[in-house]
Amino acid sequence: MTRPLPELTRGQDAASERSRRREMRVDNGWTTVWQTRVMRRRLLRGGVLGVTAVGAAWLVACGGGKNEQQGGSSGQAARTGSATTTGNLNATLRSGIGSDVGSMDPQSLAGTGGGNWPNYTTHFITPLAIDPETSEVKPYAVEWKWVDNNTALLLTVKPGVKFHNAEILSAEQLKFNFERELGRAEYNPQFKSGHASQFTAVGDLTVVDEYNLRIGLREPDVVLPTRIANTLYLVPKNYVSTVGDTEFAAKPVGSGPFKFVSRTVDSEIRSERFDDFFNPRDGQYDPRLPFIKSLVQRVIPEDTARSAALERGEIDLAHNMSADLAKQFEGRSGFKVFYLPGDQPMHIHINTVAERDPSSGQPNPWRDVRVRKAANMAIDLDTIIKTILTGKEQVSFGPAQRSFGFPQDIKNQRFRYDPQGAKQLLVQAGYPDGFETPFSYPIGRWPNTEQVVQAIAGYLAKVGIRSKILAKQYQVVTTEFKTRGNYGLTFWGMSGGPDPGPNFRYGYHSTGAYTLSYDPTLGLDALIEQSEREFDANRRKQMIGEIIRKFYQNASWIFLYEPVTVVIARDHIEWTPYQKVLSNPEYWNIKVTS
Template structure:
């Protein structure tokens, strides 16, 4: 049924030559709300890459590059950041983009009750319009992470007029300024965009219509690509790479990612946190010791990913080498459970995505943990639903991760600070807050790393988030598709991509 549905949707609306060229993109999940100030999903960011232009972008080598801002300059004390803006830019509703629009967007991201960007730009005290095409962000304290935040959803610009009219419901019909504008969305079925003819760089975008199709089953995604009903798929499974490479009509490409996948444990978000694993860090330490991360990587991913135990991969500058990945130790895990005085087997539920990858990972973990005295119940659900339930505290633990950010702050601050907007497990340690807040003010890499090292030493014991692995982004494409450039953030950028 899933395959039939995907095929039907993928081919609908393209007959009759209504569009010169269309692109069909297979996503591993459905996006959540299509408002960059409220959104939190990885696939949502993929759609936003075409829909919502941002002030700056990131190159494949993680350098910041101009988009809606053509240049920027920090004040000597790192307490203000001034942007020169691109002229001649319009929002999809025809409204002009200018410094007032930037001011509105930053203030909306900070004040909209539903905004998930608040902690990302909390240090921005005020926004000053210097002139129509110059805007200055004034910080309450030095914060070198702001530029990186503005290279993602916090820096995406929505039409002030549309946002004022729609309020928190903007996601139902988003109005941005990207190369493609919103047409329609059918939940769990498709998101359709069409080319914006007034885009400032429209000549670099070849397709007249983009359709994003959420297809959680990786086998179905690949089958649709092979049959010609999709043009590109994200997160090609490592186990499918050999098959894709063996197809003369396909090609694959990859990039090492910036993020991580983890088990997140509810510590204080509703009564569902009142479990042994939620209330005693020794139980969480025991669970970690029951895991063999190398075996998980080999069994599930054929060795193509990287085992990990921190918010940064072992190859990242900010990885704390003094906290290596712990080796599996079932006896020590049992001893910790005994010391904690908990009844065994320790029962708890892990909510996970209904994607085959998440299920495969958790089934291996379930088996490993059982040997140490855990009884893990698995509940699969649609990804966006899982995130919504997490926000409400309706989980004991869940399995998902983070796609990663170029600045280390983006991988950790929002997840483990007391008021972090993505801290659904409600972990709170003032010392961790102090260290991570300090790291935001320091431009020297080595000094910043000292703060992250100290914070991770605490987090490695408290374990609100148990990191399991770091993935590589793998894409499958039709060979007729040219110009696609893989990025370590996993986004699908369509600039200069063509179909022959």
């Protein structure tokens, strides 16, 4: 039986109700919309959306237009690089996105993190690729192999890979990118990268010749090729060294399928196809040479405003749409709806690093595991999934359930909805009357965020945890993470990925840029480091399972769900998704037919 969502406590619902009912003017510099803001979506009729399973993805093209088509075989065709039509090669694609990037520099503190997806594979490439079928690390712009008894990694650059300013990718360029990520680059040793923790095993970097770079390891790191494929977005040495970090972030140069043209902060990003892109349209891995000529990504934080812009023909597709808005477009002539598993299991970060509440000076209640377990038990996650989301989301236990080493038996240890048990734990922890806590969330990054946060705050209030909800720009939240400035709770998504190893470094290890909940008694640092040195797949799988169990059983986060990404497009858009799990927008893979 589906339970009703709780009402908010007084003090919350007075302000919340006003914001639910008031009409808002959304002015983004390019369009103005008057709308009624809806804070809680209506119950989804039937509970489950009508979608078609395609392996790990659900793809639905809805509408009566001539381009109504999607299916399993077409998904395979996209992955093997076969394309029968090209669409209009001079077309402009107008995409509606929910939030701007933190920085156009993909290696900077502000430019790293999932909210920078409009920039990543649009303007930049990583040297290696992940096969969507096998999750194996494959050659892309670079070949790779372990050498010297797995104590070093040899990268061999493929000839002809160019940056947008005509610099050529070489072993020296690769060396510069590793040095910059690690704060070793001569032009600026003080550069702070958001990916530094991913490359701590990297030791001596030796340019063997023009095309070969030998990476000596301080210690074995079996995950290093995956880290390179996921996070080493390449930047040109000469340009960055000449203009400096600030100018590079303002006028970035990459080697990706699109060249950067301009950016108006919090409004739009403009790009053009890079016709000298090294990977052709029939290439084996992605990204490939785009079909479209021009790309405009318009920042429209409210999904209702993105929906309105789509209806008026001001944009061609809208990313990260809410489930109920998507349902309004199903079956309508002239529109298509795509449902794909997202790559960022959602959770609520809990700050246990701070010893005291910075506002009151009182001890931080979140440092007590009983309080964290109570918060997990207070939330009726199944009802949230059924009534606010698509109904297709899976419960999250940290890393994605599809990831290597995920312990299937942990599903039997899930925190169950038990508000009375939650209250008892709070009493045992010394909080019989509950307590207040800040609860932050980023605006526009994920669909239904506001509705989910409001519902969670209501459930927490029922057991005595009273939330002060703080809506913030995505860039502000990422900066707070990396400076440990977000006390209390933060709604967030951490990239799932086929191998959870890189994200253990991000959010589980004591040195991680996103690690706010850390308990040294769990011994996670040693386990994570040991798993990185283990080349035996079975032993490493057991270690990863142990890490996931310890982190979950310690209630290190409030664990939520694995999202479903919803994209709505107009009928003249053709897109057969390449990735089974959508982590970056596939602008290179989209065709405009008129």
